[in-house]
Amino acid sequence: MVEGKCNKCGADVPSNSKFCLSCGTKIEKETRQEREPIHDVFRFLFSKNLIIAALLLGLLLIWVGSLVLTFSTDMTGYRAAQTLNSLGFFITGVFLIGGGIVNDSMDRYVRVGMVIIGVYMITSVLALTHLLSTIGSFYN
Ligand SMILES: [Zn+2]
Structure with missing residues (x-):
């Protein structure tokens, strides 16, 4: 499941990964959770x-x-x-x-x-x- 894009290179980042699979940049998770x-x-x-x-x-x-x-x-x-x-x-x-x-x-x-x-x-x-x-x- 793709959650977002890497801030540095723009590659798609899976929801569970902590680093970009393309360039290795650390992914900053959004701290604000979506409200139900x-x-x-x-x-x-x-x-x-x-x-x-x-x-x-x-x-x-x-x-x-x-x-x-x-x-x-x-x-x-x-x-x-x-x-x-x-x-x-x-x-x-x-x-x-x-x-x-x-x-x-x-x-x-x-x-x-x-x-x-x-x-x-x-x-x-x-x-x-x-x-x-x-x-x-x-x-x-
Ligand atoms: Zn990247």
Whole structure:
């Protein structure tokens, strides 16, 4: 398989050879690896603007859910609050984790922090769901 041409003499150079077969010049490999298409999709999905939008949406859902929970007096209200809060936590968590993994241009510690907070939020969905269903069954 031919990967490129020798910089010195222009001869075709096989992908696995370290020296040009024609003139013996050392072949400098391109250090930048080609991105897989799926990676580009994730890059788009977890681009900074979309992460910010998703975080705002998630926090909005959590906020509205908290209001609904505060003022609800029956199971329908609790279920609505549960759905809103769970959705908010889930969206926020997923985008924090995805953003932390994909955005390799960002500071490493920030990315690790995003993933940790994301995992925390997604596990919180389970805890919150359990808590709200407990409250719901208490009042029912
Ligand atoms: Zn050459």
